[in-house]
Amino acid sequence: MFSLSKKRWQWASMLILAFIWGGSFILMKKGMVAFSDIQVAAIRIFSSFLILLPFAIRSFKKLTYQNAKFLAFSGLIGNLIPAFLFTYAETSLSSSLAGILNSLSPFFTLVVGVAIFKTRPRFLQYLGIFIGLIGAILLVSNGNFSSFQDINIYALLVVFATFLYGTNSNIIKSKLVGLSGVEITSLAFMFIGPFAGVVLFSTDLSPAYNSQFFWPSLTAVLALAIFGSVLSLFVYNTLIHHTSAIFATSVTYIMPIFALMWGILDGESLSLLQIISMIVILTGVYLVNTKLGKAKIIQA
Secondary structure: OOOOOOHHHHHHHHHHHHHHHHOHHHHHHHHOOOOOHHHHHHHHHHHHHHHHHHHHHHHHHHOOHHHHHHHHHHHHHHHHHHHHHHHHHOOOOOHHHHHHHHOOHHHHHHHHHHHOOOEEOOHHHHHHHHHHHHHHHHHHHOOOHHHHHHOOHHHHHHHHHHHHHHHHHHHHHHHOOOOOHHHHHHHHHHHHHHHHHHHHHOOOOHHHHOOOOHHHHHHHHHHHHHHHHHHHHHHHHHHHHHOOHHHHHOHHHHHHHHHHHHHHHOOOOOOHHHHHHHHHHHHHHHHHOOHHHOOEEOOO
């Protein structure tokens, strides 16, 4: 039976998330063929809100004054702001650099957890985060670090987005304990969805309507919403409660592995360094989720 309290399902869930989110950058790019970066982000959030609305209505009885502020904040920093930051950054950022910077999420999860939420990570968690980050950088760059020369304002936006992801993961782990992954996701989008709708319909959609790529771009954005937001966040928010915020965000280390696999299927070759990098990544993620690597949380 599927249960995220069991390690095999935790790892299976992480691999599924990596597979889904690994294609998010491609879907954003395809969406921006017809739509602007603002429209892609707004469509993603607003359509996710509409899909999740029945779940939000069903979960409304779980909403309290205490958790409402954290749900709203979670929706804001975990979904709304990063959606706009990533699409804007995608207009001028190489996919390799974006992949490297996206791997900072577990690092910020660790830092924010220690500094603000008073978590007490074990030594193996620190070690696992460091090892996983090194492996992700090696895998994405394939030993060529020239992409770091492209560090600019767009790259810093991605870094800020990963900081927000790290903060949000800690909020879910420590402040929204009594809610399921479905409840957290649907209620969080209830707060941010209407705003995204206002943003979307305040833009000029006529160029997109008249584009020959309208339907392929719309399909890509809707796929991004359904799989990259709704379904994946159901799993991700549940995974945080059953493991740790750091382990859940370690999915960003595994995402480049799936991107590489897609490249191999497309005829690209696999180097020895990339094989080593994948082993390093999986070693780091394993250390993060070992029993000796679990962090303690001190309730404020």
